[in-house]
């Protein structure tokens with residue numbers, strides 16, 4: 001293991017650019033599991049579970065709440081749960097420490113916005129499915145993403161019996177209709193100017209890395225993931241000087257034969273491995 005970690009550090013050190021691809025497994029290593037009905041879910045969302053029957057944060061995101069008051073009680077609670085602790089987790093701090101001096105970019109399906117919390121700048125992030133802190137018009141009547149921090153923390157704080165006060169509920173400044181968190185929960189998810197700009201930045205980053213040494217650092221992305229894993233593996237295949245480093249557990253750790261010689265797989269506890277890497281850097 002020690003030898004493997006040293007090799008990873010050398011690869012990062014030598015790289016001209018580092019592309020991070022992250023998904024649910026990274027959040028799990030921080031202690032956040034949006035698919036699980038675990039003790040943490042019951043402690044923080046137990047009242048919703050009792051009232052509506054959903055069994056995880058992700059199910060809550062897709063739940064058809066009967067009223068705006070109830071909908072915002074959930075989404076503001078989720079916001080608070082993800083971001084109430086203003087300091088980044090050790091996992092995210094270690095990750096930032098590892099790449100902060102490099103030319104890096106992040107592509108992720110995580111919605112907790114923990115990259116930005118850890119210091120990763122917004123313009124080097126592509127959050128494919130949005131995040132929990134921005135708002136949009138529910139029907140997407142116009143192409144604008146609004147920062148929701150203030151209103152979300154207020155609603156999280158002022159909610160009672162699973163409802164937020166009616167006069168706190170945000171409405172669309174254009175059509176006057178309801179708003180929602182900018183998350184890909186339905187077809188109205190805005191992939192407009194802001195989203196396209198992030199996508200472009202991601203593509204530009206890949207374009208500028210062409211022919212040079214690039215490290216693809218894949219963190220907690222499931223073996224069958226098509227959104228993040230497939231593009232990273234393809235890029236490894238295409239780029240002569242690419243190194244694909246994937247962190248996962250057991251059967252989720254997957255490296256195709258075609259890129260095996262350019263790849264390093266680490267099967268272990270992501271939180272611990274990142275800490276070791278950050279320390280030994």
Ligand SMILES: [Zn+2]
Pocket residue numbers: 137138139140141142172173174175176177
């Ligand atoms: Zn509208």
